[in-house]
Amino acid sequence: MGKASIIVFSGDLDKAMAAFVVATGAAASGMDVTLFFTFWGLNVIKKSGLWKGEGFMGKMFNLLARGGNAIGPSRLNMLGMGRFLMKRIMRKKNVKLPSEMVKESRELGVKFLACEMSMRVMGVRKEDLVEVDDIVGVATYIQEASKSEITLFI
Numbered sequence: 001m002g003k004a005s006i007i008v009f010s011g012d013l014d015k016a017m018a019a020f021v022v023a024t025g026a027a028a029s030g031m032d033v034t035l036f037f038t039f040w041g042l043n044v045i046k047k048s049g050l051w052k053g054e055g056f057m058g059k060m061f062n063l064l065a066r067g068g069n070a071i072g073p074s075r076l077n078m079l080g081m082g083r084f085l086m087k088r089i090m091r092k093k094n095v096k097l098p099s100e101m102v103k104e105s106r107e108l109g110v111k112f113l114a115c116e117m118s119m120r121v122m123g124v125r126k127e128d129l130v131e132v133d134d135i136v137g138v139a140t141y142i143q144e145a146s147k148s149e150i151t152l153f154i
Helices: 013-028 039-045 055-064 078-092 098-107 116-122 138-146
Strands: 003-008 032-037 111-115 134-136 150-153
Touching: 003 013, 003 039, 003 138, 013 032, 013 039, 013 078, 013 098, 013 150, 032 039, 032 138, 039 098, 039 111, 039 116, 111 116, 111 138, 116 134, 134 138
Parallel strands: 003 032, 003 150, 032 111, 111 134
Antiparallel strands: none
16 A cells, blocks of 8 residues: 655654654554654654663663653653643543554554664664664665655654
């Protein structure tokens, strides 16, 4: 039915959810979908509760960004209260949390690519991430995107 490629650059809850909603919708419609996680978007697919990292800066990045269920909204975060309130509303309205969207995406066959350069810059190790299909450079993503009918940057 076609192909969709989505760059997940943002580590904000609402933007990550938008990426997963589009990805799962496209996959459920029969499309081949690739998510390319880069820079702050890597936080969306990090395992929760990590305090480790590569070098001092890697540890600092992990301290500030501890996985998909710890990310906050892009607006009205209010020192963490926004995340708490948003997740509470999501549960009440039966909307899946980021970790559940990751699982659902994988079950639908969505391909996860992690940006190698961003991982180096941010001190993220492969073992810090949920299962990804590959760790690649931008050239690999460009090849994927060039074959896609839909390409998004979120």
